[in-house]
Amino acid sequence: MKLSVAAAVLTAGVLGLTGCSTLQKSPPQDGLYQGELCTATPQGPLNCGPAEVSLVRGLAKVRVSDFVYDLTLDNGDVDVTLVHVRMLVDVFSARYTWDGPYLRFIDEERRTFYRVRFADPLAPARQSGTPNGGMG
Numbered sequence: 459m460k461l462s463v464a465a466a467v468l469t470a471g472v473l474g475l476t477g478c479s480t481l482q483k484s485p486p487q488d489g490l491y492q493g494e495l496c497t498a499t500p501q502g503p504l505n506c507g508p509a510e511v512s513l514v515r516g517l518a519k520v521r522v523s524d525f526v527y528d529l530t531l532d533n534g535d536v537d538v539t540l541v542h543v544r545m546l547v548d549v550f551s552a553r554y555t556w557d558g559p560y561l562r563f564i565d566e567e568r569r570t571f572y573r574v575r576f577a578d579p580l581a582p583a584r585q586s587g588t589p590n591g592g593m594g
Contacts, residue, residue, distance in 0.1 A: 483556045485531075486576040488514045494575040495520055495527075499568075511576055518561065520574050529561075529574075536563050 493511035498504040510521045518529040525547075530537040536554040540547040554563040561574040 483558065485556050485561070486513060486559055487579075489579050490581040491576045492578040492580055493520070494573075494577065495522055496573040496575075498571045504571075504573075506573075509574070510580075511574055513576065518574070531561075538563075538565070 490510070490512045493509045494506050495509040495511075496504050496506035507522060512519045516531045518527075518531060520527040520529065524543050526541050528539040528541070531554060534553055534555070535551060537549075537551050539549050550565050550567065552563040552565060554561060556562075559576045561576070562572065564571050
């Protein structure tokens with residue numbers, strides 16, 4: 459039986475996050491970025507789309523249309539809160555790792571791999587106020 463691309467990505471992601479504290483690389487600088495959010499499950503392909511992403515003092519936001527992922531990054535652990543408009547959709551915690559401009563983590567309960575790319579900077583981060591990088 460052939461392993462789907464998503465299953466291979468998920469397996470590689472799990473293996474890559476094992477011992478993640480030794481794999482972490484420097485995150486991008488705080489600021490607002492044009493980025494990309496990719497997800498994969500073992501049953502399907504890697505799905506990617508444009509996202510507006512920000513990073514401020516260990517807090518990241520990933521906006522895709524009217525969905526917002528709030529990510530609290532702390533010593534290799536990420537707390538994820540997914541909100542659609544004003545409705546709470548999901549909350550989970552995972553291990554994460556940086557790989558260049560990519561933030562990677564896995565929701566093990568749902569067997570979903572996430573990859574957030576921090577690409578082209580749009581604006582520097584605000585030094586005061588809410589840590590949303592201008593993403594209201």
